[in-house]
Amino acid sequence: MAKKIFPYLLLVPTFIIIAIFIYYPAFQTFKLSFYRMSPFGNRLFFVGFQNFWSLFTSGQYIQSALTTLIFVTVTVIGGLIISLLLALLLNERVPGIGVFRTLIFAPYAISPAVAGTLWAFLLSPVAGYVSYLFLILFKAQPQWLTTYPLALIAIMIATIWKNLGFNVIFFLAGLQSIPQSYYEAATIDGANSVHRLLRITIPLLSPITFYLIVMNVTFTAFSAFATIDVMTQGGPANTTSTLIYKLYQDGFVNFNTGFASAESVVLILIMAVFTYLYFKFGQKAVFYQ
Amino acid sequence: MRKVFLFSVLTFLAVAIFAAPVTIQFWHAMGGTDRIQLLQNLANEFMQQNPDIKVDVQYTGSYTDTMTKMIAAVRAGNPPDLVMIYDIGTQMMIDSGVIIPIQNMIDKDPSFDINTLVPASRGYYTVGGKLYSMPFNSSNPVIFYNKTLFEKAGLDPNNPPNTFEEFIEYAKKLTVKDANGNTIQYGFTFGSGEPLAWFFEQFMAVQNALLLNNNNGRDGRATKAVFANEAGLRIFNFFNEMIQNGSAINAGPGWDNARQIFISQRAAMLITSTSDVNMMVKAAQSGNFSLGVMFLPHPSGVPYGGVIVGGASLWMVNTNNAQREEATWKFLKFLESTDAQIQWSTGTGYFPVNKNAIIKLLYEGYYAKNPPYLVTVLQLLMSNVTPATRGGATGAFPQIRTAVDTAFGKMFTKAMTPQQALQWAQDQANQAIANYNSMY
Numbered sequence: 167m168a169k170k171i172f173p174y175l176l177l178v179p180t181f182i183i184i185a186i187f188i189y190y191p192a193f194q195t196f197k198l199s200f201y202r203m204s205p206f207g208n209r210l211f212f213v214g215f216q217n218f219w220s221l222f223t224s225g226q227y228i229q230s231a232l233t234t235l236i237f238v239t240v241t242v243i244g245g246l247i248i249s250l251l252l253a254l255l256l257n258e259r260v261p262g263i264g265v266f267r268t269l270i271f272a273p274y275a276i277s278p279a280v281a282g283t284l285w286a287f288l289l290s291p292v293a294g295y296v297s298y299l300f301l302i303l304f305k306a307q308p309q310w311l312t313t314y315p316l317a318l319i320a321i322m323i324a325t326i327w328k329n330l331g332f333n334v335i336f337f338l339a340g341l342q343s344i345p346q347s348y349y350e351a352a353t354i355d356g357a358n359s360v361h362r363l364l365r366i367t368i369p370l371l372s373p374i375t376f377y378l379i380v381m382n383v384t385f386t387a388f389s390a391f392a393t394i395d396v397m398t399q400g401g402p403a404n405t406t407s408t409l410i411y412k413l414y415q416d417g418f419v420n421f422n423t424g425f426a427s428a429e430s431v432v433l434i435l436i437m438a439v440f441t442y443l444y445f446k447f448g449q450k451a452v453f454y455q
Numbered sequence: 456m457r458k459v460f461l462f463s464v465l466t467f468l469a470v471a472i473f474a475a476p477v478t479i480q481f482w483h484a485m486g487g488t489d490r491i492q493l494l495q496n497l498a499n500e501f502m503q504q505n506p507d508i509k510v511d512v513q514y515t516g517s518y519t520d521t522m523t524k525m526i527a528a529v530r531a532g533n534p535p536d537l538v539m540i541y542d543i544g545t546q547m548m549i550d551s552g553v554i555i556p557i558q559n560m561i562d563k564d565p566s567f568d569i570n571t572l573v574p575a576s577r578g579y580y581t582v583g584g585k586l587y588s589m590p591f592n593s594s595n596p597v598i599f600y601n602k603t604l605f606e607k608a609g610l611d612p613n614n615p616p617n618t619f620e621e622f623i624e625y626a627k628k629l630t631v632k633d634a635n636g637n638t639i640q641y642g643f644t645f646g647s648g649e650p651l652a653w654f655f656e657q658f659m660a661v662q663n664a665l666l667l668n669n670n671n672g673r674d675g676r677a678t679k680a681v682f683a684n685e686a687g688l689r690i691f692n693f694f695n696e697m698i699q700n701g702s703a704i705n706a707g708p709g710w711d712n713a714r715q716i717f718i719s720q721r722a723a724m725l726i727t728s729t730s731d732v733n734m735m736v737k738a739a740q741s742g743n744f745s746l747g748v749m750f751l752p753h754p755s756g757v758p759y760g761g762v763i764v765g766g767a768s769l770w771m772v773n774t775n776n777a778q779r780e781e782a783t784w785k786f787l788k789f790l791e792s793t794d795a796q797i798q799w800s801t802g803t804g805y806f807p808v809n810k811n812a813i814i815k816l817l818y819e820g821y822y823a824k825n826p827p828y829l830v831t832v833l834q835l836l837m838s839n840v841t842p843a844t845r846g847g848a849t850g851a852f853p854q855i856r857t858a859v860d861t862a863f864g865k866m867f868t869k870a871m872t873p874q875q876a877l878q879w880a881q882d883q884a885n886q887a888i889a890n891y892n893s894m895y
Contacts (some may be wrong), residue, residue: 202894205522206551207530207848209894290712291704292641292721305635312647314868360493399648399708403864416524420854421547422890 187273192434198427205421217428227402227412227429234387234408241390242382245326246333253337254363274331278389282396285324286311289397314405317398320404324397325390332385333378340374341367346406380444384437409433410455477782478509480535484521485803486514493802498789502615508782518544518767519853522610529553534772536783539591541767543852545580548770549587550850552842555771557864560587560784563875567788576808578845579764588768589787590808592799594730595762597831598752602745604629604640604723612747619693622724625637626702629723637846641704641733644722648708651764651863652856654726655682655690660844661753662686663760667849667888670842676892677849680884683877689754691866691873696722698867705867726751729831730766736827748830758857761838763846766805790852806832850895852889858883 202211221227256267288296289310300306310320352362391410394400400407417426483494491514491707496511515521518541527532545556549553561569576590598671602612626642633639634696659666664686667677699705706713717725718738739746753759771783787796807813813832816822822829838844862880865871
């Protein structure tokens with residue numbers, strides 16, 4: 167009997183922590199999404215579904231959802247393609263490959279806020295290196311952070327760059343687990359390098375790719391916050407305001423707690439759907455060797 | 456024997472309790488090593504004079520961060536004794552139910568003369584006839600300009616533009632392009648985001664126009680935004696014209712980018728806070744250019760109003776602990792003293808909120824030696840004190856700023872005409888005000 171209780175006893179601290187830091191706030195968020203609350207919490211009014219109603223009838227929220235969709239799609243697909251190509255290059259046996267691998271991984275190790283600051287400097291309209299290069303090479307002066315759609319593109323580039331290291335490492339690991347004999351057999355059968363890539367490498371990388379897609383969607387949708395905050399603050403005219411950035415603005419800049427809670431609930435639901443799809447189709451769609 | 460022992464223990468305890476230093480928490484939002492150190496020094500000086508009081512000074516991030524932390528602390532039940540809250544948080548703090556109006560402390564303490572406070576600063580933080588918070592770091596926007604670049608463009612550096620029309624003209628003349636038609640020097644630069652929305656409010660006051668009804672929310676709770684009118688449109692057009700003709704550059708969100716562009720001499724004029732004057736004077740010395748400061752321009756033919764006090768003030772929190780409240784009040788009086796105000800003002804560029812500090816600096820010849828500082832103080836003192844220049848008060852102010860900045864963005868990116876953008880901002884503002892007011 168004692169044997170059965172003991173393991174649960176060991177789990178208690180974890181459950182307490184999860185309950186305090188995850189379940190309790192989540193419960194509070196659900197509750198507050200049905201209320202209108204004054205900034206200091208001294209006034210609280212039950213408003214039913216009114217927060218959700220104003221969310222979905224607000225043009226800004228819909229715009230923000232669309233921005234997020236475009237942002238996540240382009241960033242994840244673009245990022246994964248670039249990472250795969252880099253991983254293929256880094257998989258070659260050339261001298262100094264260790265140095266290159268380290269350099270590629272470096273951006274992942276810095277904080278998103280620092281990455282944002284770095285890019286904001288590079289893209290600064292008159293003092294930035296990127297702006298300077300554009301002036302010399304193309305005789306153009308794009309205003310990266312203050313015009314549409316350049317600001318969104320700048321955020322995409324910064325986010326792709328930031329996550330590159332993570333993706334490349336996983337692709338590399340995947341590449342190195344593919345047995346060399348497959349390639350040898352294919353070569354003997356007369357397959358050229360493009361065929362080998364499309365028929366062997368990519369299918370065998372599918373489990374890793376699927377995992378990376380899930381991780382990247384989560385990263386991009388949720389962690390791009392710091393980058394956006396530093397580079398554009400959601401501007402110009404909200405064109406870089408993703409759902410998570412808008413949530414921050416409504417909750418912590420405008421102090422509109424009830425409304426922000428409703429946004430939070432919507433995000434939780436989106437993530438729930440995403441997680442469900444992952445477990446349902448994730449295992450089937452992937453080709454394991 | 457026993458009784459004597461008990462008595463001595465009790466006496467010892469009583470003495471220990473009364474002599475034990477009171478610790479008060481002071482949260483502020485003044486970033487940068489210089490300012491953090493300056494406030495710490497002031498607190499140290501105060502602690503030396505009052506060994507029984509310990510002031511725990513904490514930098515709690517930007518104005519918005521400090522507000523967020525304050526809200527979290529109030530909800531958690533352990534707020535600081537004294538907190539620095541930005542101008543637009545005034546109505547939210549009044550409605551918070553956790554503060555002690557400074558007026559109550561002043562009414563109890565005849566040693567503090569409220570008339571030493573600069574009228575504009577006092578006016579801003581007075582709502583319904585009551586002074587709610589203690590003015591401390593007061594500022595407003597001015598235009599810094601590069602006299603050296605003025606000379607190069609053939610403009611008189613000692614005769615800067617006064618009106619919107621002249622300003623646009625000057626900005627054009629100060630724009631320099633290379634052989635390929637690329638701009639290598641802009642006439643004017645500014646930061647978007649919160650700064651831009653703040654400049655909008657200031658230019659409304661310059662035209663003596665109200666932002667909100669009920670005399671800017673000073674005579675009663677404001678229920679409507681009233682800035683989508685001719686005055687508002689002039690401001691939108693002013694910025695838009697320079698952006699579209701390429702003589703001004705939007706430096707992006709925040710203060711830093713615009714300052715950087717001006718300091719690196721890629722723009723000849725910059726609108727920013729008077730509190731940057733210290734930084735700008737140093738930058739001009741190391742960048743080897745001559746610095747000028749001018750008042751905000753105004754549209755010609757429109758009667759001049761003035762500027763609104765910006766920056767932040769200090770709020771006393773109700774801790775239900777008379778000893779701590781008394782210590783906090785003592786610290787506040789110290790911070791308002793002539794000497795402390797002189798240290799604070801000359802070390803930053805925020806102007807003194809104590810009249811005696813201004814007078815003393817003037818007599819000592821400080822303003823004669825540092826004309827840029829004089830301009831920043833004069834602009835405020837020459838403003839008419841009207842409902843428009845006392846600034847708006849509403850709990851929905853942060854949302855209004857976000858809306859105004861977004862509207863500017865929509866206009867700059869040509870998604871809306873100036874007229875449409877202005878109307879859009881006002882509609883958003885009205886919705887936010889209605890939403891906030893529904894709770895009170």
